[in-house]
Amino acid sequence: GQQVMQIPQYQHVQEGEDFTTxxxxxxxxxNIQWYKxxxxxxxxxxxxxxxxxxxxxxxxxxxxxxxxxxNSSLHITATxxxxxxxxxxAGRQETSGSRLxxxxxxxxxxxx
Amino acid sequence: DTAVSQxxxxxxxxxxxxxxxxxxxxxxxxxxxxxxxDSKKFLKIMFSYNNKELIINETVPNRFSPKSPDKAHxxxxxxxxxxxxxxxxxxxxxxxxxxxxxxxxxGTRLTVV
Numbered sequence: 001g002q003q004v005m006q007i008p009q010y011q012h013v014q015e016g017e018d019f020t021t022x023x024x025x026x027x028x029x030x031n032i033q034w035y036k037x038x039x040x041x042x043x044x045x046x047x048x049x050x051x052x053x054x055x056x057x058x059x060x061x062x063x064x065x066x067x068x069x070x071n072s073s074l075h076i077t078a079t080x081x082x083x084x085x086x087x088x089x090a091g092r093q094e095t096s097g098s099r100l101x102x103x104x105x106x107x108x109x110x111x112x
Numbered sequence: 113d114t115a116v117s118q119x120x121x122x123x124x125x126x127x128x129x130x131x132x133x134x135x136x137x138x139x140x141x142x143x144x145x146x147x148x149x150d151s152k153k154f155l156k157i158m159f160s161y162n163n164k165e166l167i168i169n170e171t172v173p174n175r176f177s178p179k180s181p182d183k184a185h186x187x188x189x190x191x192x193x194x195x196x197x198x199x200x201x202x203x204x205x206x207x208x209x210x211x212x213x214x215x216x217x218x219g220t221r222l223t224v225v
Contacts, residue, residue, distance in 0.1 A: 033213055042216040043216045048212070048213060102154075102157075
């Protein structure tokens with residue numbers, strides 16, 4: 001079945017440093033989504049990428065979808081303590097319709 | 113206005129008991145889901161319903177039984193609770209099956225003792 005792998009599992013940074021999490025799928029995706037879960041909270045939808053090579057920005061967050069639509073990344077510039085949380089990618093396989101498979105998540109901690 | 117609401121937020125119970133978690137969404141979404149999140153934060157799909165019809169049923173013990181009385185509600189009943197069932201259970205909904213982000217409820221932290 002479809003697998004979505006995400007690395008790193010944990011990342012500790014100093015406030016002001018950049019952060020990147022990577023997502024790789026074993027199969028071609030129709031789209032990929034990113035979610036953020038604050039400690040003690042629930043996953044919150046951030047963005048969806050659909051097109052090959054697509055790049056989207058939300059303030060300090062940059063999301064990319066690979067040309068082959070099998071990988072994606074989330075980059076945060078100049079992290080802040082409010083960025084703390086777990087970031088999940090979630091991909092839809094082209095042939096699976098609705099099924100959304102979540103990556104294992106990257107837990108980000110930011111030291112002030 | 114809470115978009116996806118789950119009750120209860122916390123549930124502590126003894127092994128062997130039966131318990132239910134309720135979920136309601138007021139977004140008008142057609143599809144609802146139950147996810148289990150373990151201590152390592154991994155989110156695993158359990159069930160998905162589209163307009164009251166079961167469309168995804170992952171390899172979940174049959175002690176877990178979802179029920180969708182209408183498209184705005186998806187409840188989860190668990191029989192004969194085991195220690196390994198301890199986790200956070202999230203309900204979620206999405207607009208249609210193949211598009212849009214999921215809206216998650218705030219979660220139910222189940223602890224089996």
